[in-house]
Amino acid sequence: MKLMEEKILNEGKVLPGGILKVGSFLNQQIDTAFLKEMAEEIKRLYQDSEVNKILTVESSGIAIAAACGMEMNVPMVFAKKHVTSNVDGEVYKTKVHSFTHNNYYDMVVSRDYLGPQDRVLIVDDFLANGNALRGLVEIVEQGEATLVGAAIAIEKSFQDGGDRLRSQGVRIESLAKIESMSDEGIIFKD
């Protein structure tokens, strides 16, 4: 998606430690007109897949997932990162390692909101080492739902999370794929 690459080049900031800061439009402040364009593009990519549920994980995936749900007219579910008092009853659960925070968390979805009748599109803002995405795939499997694929705003292709999941047969569509990035610039794949 050309517009995503332009936004990253114009507004993104490469920080020490391999962090790409896109807080001005994607994950702290959100450019809502651009959000709608992302959702339209994701709808186009998966228009023949009969998606009937969007799945993401809190919290930076929620805005894109909600926009996709509105655009595709299907419900959206977000996994929580801890068991909280608001999740009662039986849940799907998997343990995920966060490189950003250097800890483990439980990714949790109530059984009420995912099941064998669902054709699930996973949506998230970033894909790098793939831990969060693998956790979401695991949740879909626990729910015996059908995984249609994943739609990612920005993939760091220089990390292997995306390619490992693709080699396992998961369809992944990323709106921008970063091949390399440094103080000197950002280079996109393809």
Place this chain on the structure above:
Amino acid sequence: MKLMEEKILNEGKVLPGGILKVGSFLNQQIDTAFLKEMAEEIKRLYQDSEVNKILTVESSGIAIAAACGMEMNVPMVFAKKHVTSNVDGEVYKTKVHSFTHNNYYDMVVSRDYLGPQDRVLIVDDFLANGNALRGLVEIVEQGEATLVGAAIAIEKSFQDGGDRLRSQGVRIESLAKIESMSDEGIIFKD
């Protein structure tokens, strides 16, 4: 908003400890068609207020805030609940007590995304004791932005957070106000 009251009556569940579970449509699974209707109603309520920024706090407020941002065609900013590696530079920050989790957290917004030029509408899913909303009001004040008001999906009017803030001059519009709730039913105010 009649439709909100109907959703709460049809799908809400009162849990022990004064918790209203609305996970089926508002804060774990999200009914995205309903989300759009909420955003349209909030836009209508604040149509003459020249709002140019939506502010919420992660994570359950993000979907509604994003929908409002798209509907009103203004950017949305969400406060983070901890200082993370993705927030660099100077920030606005305030300490908030969470009754749900019985702990304190830092509510944080980068100075880059809020300032004196902003006319801010705060959006959130719940208002009960008002701690989160007071934190967001404090962030707006730190940013020397103009607070237009707040839009809340569900207010628990039997707790005093909303009325205390109203008495301080904050405009608060709640799509549903719950006067009382128990195993035996939910009664709305007005």
